[in-house]
Amino acid sequence: MILKPPAFGEGQRIGLFGGSFNPAHYGHYMVALFALKRLELDWVWWLVSPQNPLKDPSETGEYAARLASTRAVAKHPRFVVTDIEKQMGSRTTAQTLRGLRPLLPRAHFVWIMGADSFASLHRWHDWLEIPQTLPLAVLARPGFSLRALGGPAATRFAEAQVPTNQAPMLVTAKPPAWCFIPMPLRPESSTAIRRRARAEAT
Template sequence: MEIGLFFGSFNPIHTGHMIIANLVKETTSVDEVWFIVSPQNPFKKNKNLLHEFDRLDMVNAAIGDDYQFRSSDVEFNMPRPSYTIDTLTVLQEKYPDKKFRLIIGEDNLSSFPKWKNHEMILEHYGLIVYPRPNSEPSDLSSHENVRMIDAPEVDISATLIRKLIKEEKSIKYLVPDQVEALIKSKGFFH
């Protein structure tokens, strides 16, 4: 079974994330997409970042009963900051029967060679890359283990969503309905 791993702070998870996850599942050999919720980086304090368990709850609300999506808190118990290669190694050890692929935005492709053990990620896992606005061209886009997918350039910003919430304006259609309900009931981002 092939699993696409979609890492993010998901602060909050929004419709753009869900569109990309669904397109990866529908247009590649991936059977499931796992949302890997990244914990707070202790070196990058962000007062707008909700607690990791609240963000995991929002991801679970967004997924609902879609059996082809899954959330993961694997990084919550790892040393911080956690590097992608370390998370991939932990997941591969835990699920030796699964083939993992990393889902990243095209805006991260040009800086990908700066990632820790990027060659190992490319060789053993490979990348599924979705388009992002204003992305720099990268030689990696033609690499045999990089799969560029056709998807809309969804430019929904979690920053904008948080700003609208603070201003008590509607976030309808920007986040899944279940996520909006959870944000309202818990008073997130006020």
């Protein structure tokens, strides 16, 4: 299968921001924006996941609606919303990174994730492949920063941590490498938005 990734230039600095985005919200926007600035990125690709294997399909939501909500939120000239995970039929982040291997040598890619995801990274499928493939930028999330910094992934890759004040160096670091990036905390939650929508519908 021939993938149709977003256009990019050789050697550019690109953040990959994956998620279900059910729905996408301003908190996601701020994570992507903060990563863009702190990591000095050229682009942030929003990868809308077809199905999160750690979630019940009923929680993931219909793909076209999630893609549309993400495009509505990711309004920035350096943000690109892509269905590349759907193109490759990927169900996990490790699968996605395998599918992207032909692209990886052409630019400097970094995986953007919230501290909540990093705290539970050890539960992801083939999780050890992920930090071995790309540097990880871990953005602060309410209630999860301490858990992330003391969690299994942080412990396993303790020697690979890049100091926060050297965050731009993460993008060109050889994996494994990760950096915790503090940011103003946002209260938005996709789960809370879905609960509110269900309550308003009853």
